[in-house]
Amino acid sequence: DTEVTQTPKHLVMGMTNKKSLKCEQHMGHRAMYWYKQKAKKPPELMFVYSYEKLSINESVPSRFSPECPNSSLLNLHLHALQPEDSALYLCASSQGTGSSGANVLTFGAGSRLTVL
Amino acid sequence: KQEVTQIPAALSVPEGENLVLNCSFTDSAIYNLQWFRQDPGKGLTSLLLIQSSQREQTSGRLNASLDKSSGRSTLYIAASQPGDSATYLCAVRTGGFKTIFGAGTRLFVKA
Secondary structure, eight states: OOOEEEEOSEEEEOTTOEEEEEEEEOSOOOEEEEEEEOTTSOOEEEEEEETTEEEEEOSOOTTEEEEEEETTEEEEEEESOOGGGOEEEEEEEESSSTTOTTOOOEEOOOEEEEEO | OOOEEEEOSEEEEETTOOEEEEEEESOOOOSEEEEEEEOTTSOEEEEEEEETTOSEEEETTEEEEEETTTTEEEEEEOSOOGGGOEEEEEEEEOSTTOEEEOOOEEEEEEO
């Protein structure tokens, strides 16, 4: 299995809702990432988990709450979002930790989020 | 602070043409450079990875080069096809887990 699977593909939520995005990989990768991408912009890093521990939080608002229950699974819990949070949320994984030049980022297909 | 720039921002070519996409970065202290393809509204597909110690990588009709000292990479696409139409992103891996993306080149190949 060489894929990163993201669910749901599309999500519409109101500003008072609580929802979650899910990401799964079975490649044995030990680093997992959440990126946010607005239309016609490059992906922006939000969070990085390494060996199931949060390594990087790029000053993301607390209405986004990541969780890594095990080495294969990454969740992004959403609560009290704003319309400007509407975007494509991308999950990625890589094999190793730190700064190995051989680390390839493998992305999922993304979850398209619309906040009304 | 690492900055990644891609030129041109958009490109339209007739089918069959060979083309070059450019990527430049400001800090040569990188671990690798990765080229991705993104179709509208979709995720990123990895095309090629060049480690910092390497000069180029090839896959099919694609060839990517890296000149770390000058902070440049190129993606060469041979014999372009309409199916190559997409946005192409380059990304450099800096310290730790950070990967910095360029804004991308939107490619349209006309049949």
